Amino acid sequence: MSARSFQGELQIPRRHVVVFCDDAFGPQSERWIDLIPDGRHRILPVFDGGFDAAHPACRPRVEAFFDAHSTRFDRASTLVVPGGEMAKNDPQVVESVLASIHAENICRQSFVAIFGGGAVLDAVGFAASIAHRGVKVLRFPTTTLAQDDAGIGVKNGVNHHNEKNWRGVFSVPTAVVNDFSLLATLSARDWRSGFSEAVKVALLKDAGEFERLEQDAEAIARRSEPESQRAIVRSAELHWQHIVEGGDPFEDEIARPLDYGHWSAHRLERLTQGELKHGEAVAIGLGIDAALAVELGRSTPDFQRRVLSVLHKFGFTLDHPQLDDPSELFVGIEQFRAHLGGALVLTLVAEPGVSFDIHDADFASISGAIERHRSMVRTLQV
Numbered sequence: 221m222s223a224r225s226f227q228g229e230l231q232i233p234r235r236h237v238v239v240f241c242d243d244a245f246g247p248q249s250e251r252w253i254d255l256i257p258d259g260r261h262r263i264l265p266v267f268d269g270g271f272d273a274a275h276p277a278c279r280p281r282v283e284a285f286f287d288a289h290s291t292r293f294d295r296a297s298t299l300v301v302p303g304g305e306m307a308k309n310d311p312q313v314v315e316s317v318l319a320s321i322h323a324e325n326i327c328r329q330s331f332v333a334i335f336g337g338g339a340v341l342d343a344v345g346f347a348a349s350i351a352h353r354g355v356k357v358l359r360f361p362t363t364t365l366a367q368d369d370a371g372i373g374v375k376n377g378v379n380h381h382n383e384k385n386w387r388g389v390f391s392v393p394t395a396v397v398n399d400f401s402l403l404a405t406l407s408a409r410d411w412r413s414g415f416s417e418a419v420k421v422a423l424l425k426d427a428g429e430f431e432r433l434e435q436d437a438e439a440i441a442r443r444s445e446p447e448s449q450r451a452i453v454r455s456a457e458l459h460w461q462h463i464v465e466g467g468d469p470f471e472d473e474i475a476r477p478l479d480y481g482h483w484s485a486h487r488l489e490r491l492t493q494g495e496l497k498h499g500e501a502v503a504i505g506l507g508i509d510a511a512l513a514v515e516l517g518r519s520t521p522d523f524q525r526r527v528l529s530v531l532h533k534f535g536f537t538l539d540h541p542q543l544d545d546p547s548e549l550f551v552g553i554e555q556f557r558a559h560l561g562g563a564l565v566l567t568l569v570a571e572p573g574v575s576f577d578i579h580d581a582d583f584a585s586i587s588g589a590i591e592r593h594r595s596m597v598r599t600l601q602v
């Protein structure tokens with residue numbers, strides 16, 4: 221009788237490489253070009269339209285660079301896609317990337333080189349990972365949030381059914397190249413947005429880093445380079461460590477610690493139809509979750525005040541009219557539960573570096589937390 225069942229471990233090793241530099245297309249290009257497998261590869265540059273408009277010199281320079289390195293790269297025509305959340309809301313963006321991949325003969329050994337904010341990285345990365353069941357990706361993140369969080373993530377996706385990231389896949393890029401010089405043109409709001417994620421990951425994993433952010437927040441808000449770059453690198457490293465060393469890179473477990481503050485942030489982004497940017501919504505979400513830990517008797521108002529104060533120093537607005545109706549926000553809990561697969565696990569923080577999970581969140585505690593959040597925010601603003 222022959223065996224009728226088979227089982228074994230699949231080993232699928234991946235390297236997750238993140239490189240920082242000041243000028244990825246000058247002498248520092250060696251830092252990332254050596255990561256490309258030997259041989260000549262077809263490469264399709266895809267640019268975030270908002271970044272392209274703000275940095276008109278970048279695209280021709282990148283194209284000239286790939287042409288000058290023609291022993292390594294065979295450049296396809298650059299595609300420019302709309303920047304911002306539109307890239308994830310409009311299915312045409314994914315379609316246009318798939319069309320370019322097809323028309324430009326991008327195969328599984330070719331590269332899509334993505335220049336953009338977190339939204340464009342998510343949407344174009346998604347298209348690249350479904351074409352031919354995955355073509356290779358180089359990421360060149362162009363926002364603070366993309367450099368310190370989104371570009372490090374191994375999630376790619378777009379919004380669907382009026383929900384964030386409903387359609388998506390996990391895949392690991394060949395390299396993430398964080399070039400600080402690309403950040404110079406960010407608006408004040410987009411500059412600030414990356415630092416709520418830095419606060420988030422510090423609260424979860426590194427009390428010393430949280431203290432450092434408390435000290436440096438004003439300098440970072442002024443865009444002082446040493447403090448800003450240090451904070452971006454550390455946030456990227458903490459996100460990277462979680463993925464590479466945390467034991468659950470593709471989120472098979474239900475718990476999703478890096479989504480601290482996100483159940484309400486994702487809901488707020490939707491309720492405000494994108495008027496709140498992701499990082500701005502995360503700042504409010506962190507405040508609400510800090511208040512929730514107090515509401516549940518697991519943390520102290522002192523901790524809540526520290527969280528709100530550091531976010532306030534970065535310049536975040538921590539209240540929003542959408543918080544008037546807690547029942548609208550509460551829907552975010554149900555959506556998060558559904559997204560996790562039916563069982564709710566919310567990671568909260570009791571004090572910097574100390575987190576805990578809860579498995580239920582009733583309406584009374586959520587509305588109590590929102591009220592607690594808003595009343596402490598009012599004391600910050602006087």
Ligand SMILES: NC(=O)c1ccc[n+]([C@@H]2O[C@H](COP(=O)([O-])OP(=O)(O)OC[C@H]3O[C@@H](n4cnc5c(N)ncnc54)[C@H](O)[C@@H]3O)[C@@H](O)[C@H]2O)c1
Binds near residue numbers: 269363403
């Ligand atoms: N995949 C992940 O793990 C992960 C993690 C965190 C966040 N995200 C996603 O990232 C997105 C938010 O990303 P974001 O904060 O980078 O915002 P964004 O991508 O929406 O970009 C913000 C704006 O800045 C413009 N822009 C980009 N670079 C610029 C530059 N250098 N100069 C001037 N303008 C520039 C864009 O065109 C856009 O209008 C959300 O969709 C969020 O869900 C994904």
Ligand SMILES: [Zn+2]
Binds near residue numbers: 369417482498502
């Ligand atoms: Zn986020």
